[in-house]
Amino acid sequence: MNFIIHVRDGLELRRRVEADAEVVFQVIDKNRYYLKQWLPWLDDTKTVEDIRKYIQNDIVEFEKKEGCDFGIWYEGQWIGGIGLSSFGTKDRKTSIGYWLAEDFQGKGIMTDCVRTLVNYSFEQLNINRIVIRCAVENSKSRAITQRLGFKEEGVLRQSEWLYDHFVDLVIYSLLREEWSQKK
Numbered sequence: 552m553n554f555i556i557h558v559r560d561g562l563e564l565r566r567r568v569e570a571d572a573e574v575v576f577q578v579i580d581k582n583r584y585y586l587k588q589w590l591p592w593l594d595d596t597k598t599v600e601d602i603r604k605y606i607q608n609d610i611v612e613f614e615k616k617e618g619c620d621f622g623i624w625y626e627g628q629w630i631g632g633i634g635l636s637s638f639g640t641k642d643r644k645t646s647i648g649y650w651l652a653e654d655f656q657g658k659g660i661m662t663d664c665v666r667t668l669v670n671y672s673f674e675q676l677n678i679n680r681i682v683i684r685c686a687v688e689n690s691k692s693r694a695i696t697q698r699l700g701f702k703e704e705g706v707l708r709q710s711e712w713l714y715d716h717f718v719d720l721v722i723y724s725l726l727r728e729e730w731s732q733k734k
């Protein structure tokens with residue numbers, strides 16, 4: 552399915568389609584070194600074909616409610632990604648992951664995108680609990696969860712393998728009732 556979620560003027564989330572593969576690859580390739588600091592999947596995206604397969608897989612996962620990825624479009628440019636993990640279980644929970652091209656940091660773009668996807672998850676997908684996991688030292692990502700009122704639950708020790716070392720992840724969550732109260 553192909554749909555668009557409006558974030559603010561000039562900023563929207565669009566479900567990825569196969570035709571995006573080339574531009575997605577160019578942005579990832581340009582930002583590869585910077586993204587590798589915190590994301591584990593860069594070595595799986597070495598060609599446009601890798602991205603195309605990833606998008607095809609996401610379309611299948613979406614149909615099964617096992618995931619949902621969006622491209623972030625800012626003033627007509629593709630500048631990053633944001634997505635939900637499984638969102639269709641009886642527990643009504645999901646998690647959010649995201650990344651932005653290096654040149655577009657520092658403008659509040661991701662905070663607005665995460666806020667929008669949180670709203671969408673609670674209001675359109677009937678989610679009850681949203682989780683974000685960040686490496687303990689990833690202060691920029693942790694700041695997003697804090698701006699949006701996620702609660703810190705604890706540290707998952709050595710929870711992610713990043714190429715040549717393990718990192719500890721802080722787990723944050725936000726409940727539907729907390730979000731409604733905030734609004």
Ligand SMILES: CC(C)(COP(=O)(O)OP(=O)(O)OC[C@H]1O[C@@H](n2cnc3c(N)ncnc32)[C@H](O)[C@@H]1OP(=O)(O)O)[C@@H](O)C(=O)NCCC(=O)NCCS
Pocket residue numbers: 585586589590649650651652655656657658659660661662663684685686689691692695
């Ligand atoms: C994590 C990541 C998305 C954070 O990007 P970011 O630009 O810091 O986040 P935002 O787009 O929300 O912008 C926040 C910044 O814009 C500033 N800002 C400007 N206007 C703003 C606004 N209206 N609202 C919020 N922040 C605003 C904030 O002060 C902050 O800057 P600071 O860090 O200098 O204080 C980015 O660093 C990234 O993609 N990193 C690599 C991948 C990664 O780590 N992904 C997350 C894995 S858990």
